[in-house]
Amino acid sequence: MTSFTQPYDPSLYNEDLAPVSPEKKTWSWVNFTTVWMGMVHNIVSYETAASLLGLGMSVSQAIFTVVVANAILILAMCLNSVAGAKYGLPFPVLARAAFGHRGAQIPVFFRAFVAIFWFSIQAYAGSEALSTVLGALIPGWNQLGAHHVIGMGLNMLIAVLAFWLLHAWIVSHGIERVRHFELWAGPLVIVLGLGLVGWALSVAHGFGPAFSEPSRLHGAKFWSVFGLTVTGLIGSWSTLVLNIPDFTRFARSQKDQVVGQAVGLPGTAILFSFMSIVITxxxxIAFGKAVIDPVQLIGHFHSPVVQVLGCLALVVATLSVNVAANLVSPAYDLVNMFPKRLNFVRAGLIAIVVGFLFAPWAWYDNAGVIFSVLNAIGGGLGPVAGIMMADFYLVRKRQYEVDAFYTADGGFRYRAGWNPKALVSLGAGLLASFIGLLAPSLSELYNYSWFLGLFVGGLCYAMLMTLGEDPVRHEDDWLVGDIE
Structure with missing residues (x-):
C-alpha cells in the first residue's frame, strides 16, 4: 500500500484509487496491444471502414483516411496516458488536479454515464449474436421467441441474461481477469477475420472489383468528406482518450504503454480496416452487392458450422470491446464517487446491472438516434481531455504532488474542492463544441466538435491558470466544509 506524508481522506481514497505499486505494474507492450485488438475488432469498426467505400472513396483514399484518423487518435491517447503510467493513477483521480476534488465528479459522472449506455447497446447486440448461435445448436430455440417476457422473446431474454453474466464473470476477478481475457480474445478475432479474408480472395479471384473501383470524390469534395470522416472516426473513441490512464497505470514502463498502444491502436485498426474492405x-462478387454488416454476411452462409463459428467470433469481439472500453472506466468512476463503499469488482457489477436497467431491447430499433445522442455527449468530453492535457503539460509541467490527490486540504482543494477556472474553461469548450448547433450559419463546425472542444477548453484553461492569482487555497471559500 502507498504511504503518504499526510493522512489521506477516506472519502478520496481506497485501494482501487491508490497509486499502483511497482510490483503490480505488470502490463507489457503485448498486453496493451491485445487490449486494443479487442477494442478495435468490433462490428462498428468493421462497418465504418467498409462504409468509406460507400461514400465514394477509392480503396487508397479509405486507407489514407483511416491512417490519418488513427495517427491523430494515438497522439491524443499517448498524451493523456503518460500521467497514468508515471503515477499509477486512474482517470477519476487525475481529473482532480484540474477540476478539484468535488469538481472532478462532473466529468467523471458523464464519462460513466456514456460508458454504461454504450455497454448496454453493445451487450444487447452481442446477445443477438449469442441467440443466433444457440438457435443453430438447440432445436426449438427460435420457437421460444413466441413467448414474450418484459418486452422480448423468451429466447432473447435467456441470451441477454447469459451474455450479461459472461461480463460479470470476467469482471468478478478484477482488472487482472480483464488483462488475461484480452490477451487471447483480441488475437482470436483477427485470426477469424483472416479466415473471411481468405474466403473473399477465393471468391473474388484476387482483391476484387473494389480495389479497381475509381473514386467518386475529387478535389474539394473529397477533402470535405475526408474531414468529416476523420472527425467521426476519432469521435467514436473520444471517451477512451479520457480514461486511457485506467489502463496505463498498470504499465511496466512508459515505453511499454507507448509501444503497445502504437502497435495495438493504429496498427491493428489499419489492418482490421484493410481486412473489412477486402471482405466487402x-x-x-459472391452476392452481387456490398454487404458491410458482418451479421448479415454470416447469414448468407448456409453452413451451420460457419454460422456458429462466425457468430461466436462476434460474441467474443463484443465481449472484448465491451469489457475493456465500457466496463473498466465506469467501474473506476463509481469507485471514485463512493470510495468508502465500492471497489473495482463491486462497481463493475453495478455498472452491468445499471446497463441492464437501461432496457436496450425496448429502444434498440432506434439505435441511430441513440448513437447520435451518445456521440454528442462523447464529443462534449473533448474539452475535458483538453483541460487535463493542458493541466499536466502546460500548468504542472508534468509534475504532480501525489499526496494532494487524496487530502481534502491539499493542493487540489481550490475553492472547497472546485476549481472555477476549470469550470469556466469547460463551459468555453462546450460552447465551441456545440456552436454549430446553436448558430445555423456555423452548422459545419459541429462536424469538428471534438477538435474545437479539445483546443478551446485546453487553451482557455492554460490561459486562466497562468494568469492572475493562484486559486489553490483561499480563506474566503464560497463553499465551506470538507468533502463528505
Missing amino acids: SGTL
Whole structure:
C-alpha cells in the first residue's frame, strides 16, 4: 500500500484509487496491444471502414483516411496516458488536479454515464449474436421467441441474461481477469477475420472489383468528406482518450504503454480496416452487392458450422470491446464517487446491472438516434481531455504532488474542492463544441466538435491558470466544509 506524508481522506481514497505499486505494474507492450485488438475488432469498426467505400472513396483514399484518423487518435491517447503510467493513477483521480476534488465528479459522472449506455447497446447486440448461435445448436430455440417476457422473446431474454453474466464473470476477478481475457480474445478475432479474408480472395479471384473501383470524390469534395470522416472516426473513441490512464497505470514502463498502444491502436485498426474492405469487395462478387454488416454476411452462409463459428467470433469481439472500453472506466468512476463503499469488482457489477436497467431491447430499433445522442455527449468530453492535457503539460509541467490527490486540504482543494477556472474553461469548450448547433450559419463546425472542444477548453484553461492569482487555497471559500 502507498504511504503518504499526510493522512489521506477516506472519502478520496481506497485501494482501487491508490497509486499502483511497482510490483503490480505488470502490463507489457503485448498486453496493451491485445487490449486494443479487442477494442478495435468490433462490428462498428468493421462497418465504418467498409462504409468509406460507400461514400465514394477509392480503396487508397479509405486507407489514407483511416491512417490519418488513427495517427491523430494515438497522439491524443499517448498524451493523456503518460500521467497514468508515471503515477499509477486512474482517470477519476487525475481529473482532480484540474477540476478539484468535488469538481472532478462532473466529468467523471458523464464519462460513466456514456460508458454504461454504450455497454448496454453493445451487450444487447452481442446477445443477438449469442441467440443466433444457440438457435443453430438447440432445436426449438427460435420457437421460444413466441413467448414474450418484459418486452422480448423468451429466447432473447435467456441470451441477454447469459451474455450479461459472461461480463460479470470476467469482471468478478478484477482488472487482472480483464488483462488475461484480452490477451487471447483480441488475437482470436483477427485470426477469424483472416479466415473471411481468405474466403473473399477465393471468391473474388484476387482483391476484387473494389480495389479497381475509381473514386467518386475529387478535389474539394473529397477533402470535405475526408474531414468529416476523420472527425467521426476519432469521435467514436473520444471517451477512451479520457480514461486511457485506467489502463496505463498498470504499465511496466512508459515505453511499454507507448509501444503497445502504437502497435495495438493504429496498427491493428489499419489492418482490421484493410481486412473489412477486402471482405466487402468479396461480397460484391459472391452476392452481387456490398454487404458491410458482418451479421448479415454470416447469414448468407448456409453452413451451420460457419454460422456458429462466425457468430461466436462476434460474441467474443463484443465481449472484448465491451469489457475493456465500457466496463473498466465506469467501474473506476463509481469507485471514485463512493470510495468508502465500492471497489473495482463491486462497481463493475453495478455498472452491468445499471446497463441492464437501461432496457436496450425496448429502444434498440432506434439505435441511430441513440448513437447520435451518445456521440454528442462523447464529443462534449473533448474539452475535458483538453483541460487535463493542458493541466499536466502546460500548468504542472508534468509534475504532480501525489499526496494532494487524496487530502481534502491539499493542493487540489481550490475553492472547497472546485476549481472555477476549470469550470469556466469547460463551459468555453462546450460552447465551441456545440456552436454549430446553436448558430445555423456555423452548422459545419459541429462536424469538428471534438477538435474545437479539445483546443478551446485546453487553451482557455492554460490561459486562466497562468494568469492572475493562484486559486489553490483561499480563506474566503464560497463553499465551506470538507468533502463528505
